[in-house]
Amino acid sequence: MNIKDIKQPFIETFPGDFSGNPMQRITPKVVFSTTLPAGFESPQLIAFNEKLSDEIGLGKFEDTDLDFLVGNNLPANIQSYATAYAGHQFGNWAGQLGDGRAILAGEIINSSGQKTEIQWKGSGATPYSRHADGRAVLRSSVREYLMSEAMYHLGVPTTRALSLCFTGENVIRDMMYDGNPQNEKGAVIIRTAESFLRFGHYELASAQREYNTLQELLDYTIQNYFPEIISSDTEKYKDFFKNVCTRTADMITEWFRVGFVHGVMNTDNMSILGLTIDYGPYSMMDEYDLNFTPNTTDLPGRRYAFGKQGQISQWNLWQLANALHPIIKDEKFLEDTLNNYGTYFWETHDKMLCKKFGFDELLEGDEEFFSNWQGLMQELQFDHTLFFNQLEKLKVESDLKSLFKDISYTDLTDDLLKKLAHFIEKYKERLSKNSISKEESLHLMQKTNPKFILRNYLLYQCIDEVNEGKTELLKKLTHALENPYHEIYPEFSVKRPGNYDDISGCSTLSCSS
Known part of the structure; x- marks a missing residue:
């Protein structure tokens, strides 16, 4: 891979350097902190996305690239870092959060000028890990690696996955938060996106009353990721917010089209670019149920149930509007834009359903x-x-x-x-x-209704096999998800078998990862 072509998109623009020390702490007035991956002695490659690597400009995998895929022995041109953000979690203000297990390597620009950020997930603690270890378990890593690619091929805006590796370490997790912690195999994925900026980045700057930093961050975002915005002064910030609303509505509509339930739509899990991000306790829907949530943490309130994803996205945009108000300073505009969101969303949703029915x-x-x-x-x-x-x-x-x-x-x-x-x-x-x-x-x-979706029971089977060192089902699922509008494997085009009902880690999922 062309690792030496990776550049730093964020680090020269905003202040904040904690000299690579990954101690967990509150970092006021800081957008990012430089930090290093933990490093792993015995990593092992499980899967590498050759097609994505070629597309973003990294080229073919070589054996010497394994170290980079888990964050070992970084080239001199790379200064890795984690970003700080805040968020509303399950409707409550959670204060400062941040990249607790994600570390950014930088940005690659391919021959067409396309920019792609590259990020390790599960590579160790950062200043934002909040007393956690920054690692990730195999089961959650397999789930994100496969589902992010499945969503991409379904035509849903999403982050993507470049690689999946064993770390050679075990990590301890209490999967169902029931006082029964277990050793699980650790893993690291590399995920990619045009940008990993979230609603929470803007919420944090606003909550800290760092309005100059908030405006700088907005200007940076608009200049780099919203070329369609050509207005100036306050109007460009208004156009930005309208654009974010539209992208968010379009993304949620696609979730409804394919039957995807995110499971944890906190504001810190909302991409400013309208990408599906942070594949935690998600699920593709089997039996149709507007009240379905795959997340045990979301019970009994079911705040993030399938049928509520439209209204929750609007609620999240209200929180973003509050954060941007010190810059936009136009309450009526923000209120009108948010009130119009519901009209646009449901009209877009119903037009989508028209296509599903022909x-x-x-x-x-x-x-x-x-x-x-x-x-x-x-x-x-x-x-x-x-x-x-x-x-x-x-x-x-x-x-x-x-x-x-x-x-x-x-x-x-x-x-x-x-x-x-x-x-x-x-x-x-x-x-x-x-x-x-x-x-x-x-x-x-x-062309609207997929023949293949990545169901939880298939992921459950795949995780079991990968845990044993087998990759046959992983490769088969990868082939199927790359061709979701064709029935390549008829055995996958069936309803969930009854023996997978009510199985922890399959029909019920927690935020543990």
Whole structure:
């Protein structure tokens, strides 16, 4: 890899140097702290994303690159660092947080001028680790490595994963926070993004009343990541906030399209660029349930349930607006922009649902149709992804029980089948209002509805195998997730097997990583 081409995007712009000392501490008036990865004596490569490496300009992997992938023996041109940010966690102000297990190596610029930040996750403590060890376990690292790439290939804005390595160390984690800590294998991933800036970076500067730093950070962000903003003075900050709102709504809409539940939508886990970031206790949805949350920490309130992700994103944007108010200084603008967010989001969401059903445009009455569909899905306990796959196969002569019985997580009684039949008739009526052909409608569905999603039970199986040193399923899942709109492995296009219900680390997940 071309490691010597890595540059420092942040470090020459904002003050803050703690000389590489990773002691955990409060760091007021600081945007970043220089720090070094812990270093590992016996690392082992598990997976390397050759396609991504070529795309961002790092080139092919060589055996001598293994040290860099875990943060060992860094080249002289690299000064690694961690950033400070704040955030609202589960609706409460948490104060200073920061990169507790993530350390930035720098930025690579490829031959097309594309900038990509490179970050280790799990490589050791930083000044923001809050008395934790800065390590990561294998299970959470496999989950982030695979799912971030799965989301990318699904067409969802996201960070991406370059590599996955064993560290050769064991770390102790209490996975379910039940007083039963266990030794687990440690791992490091390298993840990439155009930028890892979060809502929390701006919240921290504002909360500390460091308004000059806040404005500098905004100017830096706009100049480097929002080239479409050409206004000046206060207007550029207003355009910035509107752009962040739009990107966030578009990202959440994509989550709804593929059935993704983030599980921990704290403001410090919200990307300023509208990227899916921090793959903690997430899940792809099996049976459709607006109230589903994969995160045990989110029970019983279910703040971050699937169906609430739109309103929570708006709440998070309110917190960002509060942080930016000292610079924008226009309460009415901020209020109007946030009030308009809901209108834009739900209109975008419903247009997305139109494509999933094969409708060419949003018509009056579609909102009621979608609402009825949501109720039916929950009552029939249909698998979200498989429902649309089967709907694409619907013919005039189709027997509904035969077509849909294998995608339900309950028995389809005669009463439920009658309700399904009624809905299908309404669906056919709505299809008849299309101005496109049946073939065009089907094509619209096929490019919108994935055939493969990375389900939790598949990840659970994969983690078990990788833990034993096996990578066959990892490679198979990687091939499948790179082609999510094609059914490459029919055995993956089935509903979750019953023996994976209520299994810790599969159907239920914690924030432990």
